Amino acid sequence: MSEFDAIVVGAGPAGTSAASKMASSGMNVLLVERGDPPGSKNVSGGILWGKDLSKLYPDWEKTAPLERFITNKVTGFLTEDSSISIDFKTKRFERQRTGYSVLRTKLDGWLAKKAKDSGATVITGITVDGLARDGNKVIGVRQENDVITSDLVVLAEGANPRIAIDEGLRQPINDHDVAIGIKQVFKFSEQTINERFNLRNGAGFAGEYSLGFLNNGVKAGGFLYTNKDTISLGVVIDIFDLRKDNSTYSFDIMEKFASHPYIAPYIEGGQLQEYSAHLVCEGGIDYVPKLYGNGYLIAGDSAGFSFSNGMMIQGMNYAIASGIAAGETAISAKESNDYSESMLSSYEKKLSSSEVLMDMRNFRGIQNVTWSPLVHEFIPKFTEGILYNMFNETGEPKKHLFEIALENFAGSKYDRKSLVLDLYRMMRRM
């Protein structure tokens, strides 16, 4: 007889959702988190897209610690001197509220409390050492030479899934599968943010940029999200590039982004409150491991469930959705008292028919586009050149757009054939 029906490792969005789902159906659940309080080890850019939490907490939009609902979405390119972006604002988002900015220390604390209120035993400040096994079956977790037994273990460890890797349940992380994220949080008054971003009544701004001003082929993206009275500013950098180029440092990229002529004014006068860094899953569907086995399930970032197609960056909603699916699977397993691999395989079936795996399968290989030199070097500089020539009045006779484009293309390092190929790939995959 196991001590718990299920042990969940990690109290982020995936782990808390799984724990809450199971506990509210009467299962005896232990949720273990190394951070104290929950969320203190977690970093995310900070937009929670989608309504997945409605399935667990119908009133979450009123009760969860949400910062602002996003009405203004900006996607753009930054070069040394310029900023080129699509600035989309819509009243539709105000009515639908499809994305909220969140701060993880607050949100994860709330999620953990909800899991506790659902009946889960929540333990913080403890790092689990590994899994306990009986043959090929997972029978609990190990910590300090002791075993806590359970019928099921849900691994929701986050982007650095140490246990899953150590236990051979997933491939180790390689440089192409993850990026490094750095984030700063600056404090302002709510009014200052409203004025700087033209926002009213709790509406928010979410900006994502390709950083076209970096050298030596290092690729990085930047983000700027407004919270109630803080701004989250950060960069996500390709680790492979960083390792290749010894002269570029991650924190310098953060500083360069923060001091960019069209970013710096947004954060001017803000008081730095947080500086954090974290791994970001970027490996796509090929980085997703086998999601289940005898006595275990893997959810959230541990399973590589994060998505970015250059237009949308998502992770927390997949974490919540996969946590709920893991919880539902566990409930069926408990009913039939069968935690075998074949029983738990319904977890993957659930995810396959949901947004989580459908998006990831649909956009297989998207990371080759979002992390391509095309997006990070060519497009920013090429567009900047065209726009500059088009809008600049020099007193000389004006040229046709096509002529300007050809001239700018000649100045870039690209050859025509690979441009056409890369553009085709981008159109197909995005």
Add this chain to the structure above:
Amino acid sequence: MVLEIVVMVKQVPDSQEVVIDPVTMNLNRSMTRNVTNRADENALEAALQIKDKTPANITVVSMGPPQAESTMIECLARGADRAILVSDRALGGADTYPTGLTVASAISKLDHFDIIFAGEESSDSSTGHVGPGVAEFLGIDQITYCSKIQYEDGYVTAERELEDGTEVVKCPTPVLVTVLLNSNYPRRQTLRRKIDAVRKGMEVWNIEKLELKPEWVGVRGSPTIVRRMQSIKEKQREGKKVTLEQIPDLVKELYEKKIIREVH
């Protein structure tokens, strides 16, 4: 017989995150997370090391607001047997005098105690008053600023760090020992003990239980009032060493320089 050990602990703002408000010059605690005072972790570890060799019961006692529960649970998860938090609105704003009185009153409500451990000082106010204060209120001996603490047959032996050497003190129980920061390596919390701790929870005592009157404790019972805070530079003072025989001469010299005077 089972040794009864008490460990005094305090929850403090994480000193790595503390910010001083430039206007009020007070510690801005709103932004910081709360942790167990690190020297108190060393005090608990000192108690646990005795328990490793001698059958003992360890009771952790703290005074603080209800959120100090996380510190109490943490102490249980490291190996303490019982946790008592003295929490009462009347205790707010206490300086070190009523704090010592309150903690001493709580300890005197226990059936029995042999050794009391405390951290050398708290990281948020750094007075080092409360441990020695508790010993005085309870009328027992104390050994301060200790490391390498051992217990054998009714005696505690400990090393005291002094400015120019180490003093080894042996003292019969009951005794209060204050423990140096970083004098040992606090053991990890275990998952099993933490599960038990969360289920069992802590005991919360109020001032009625301690038979204390509101005017004796908290801000009302505090003789000190903070008028302002400022940073001051430490002055280098002249030092002088004397032997036992030279003490009368020293006293005479200090008297002549009017540094000390006769009190009738």
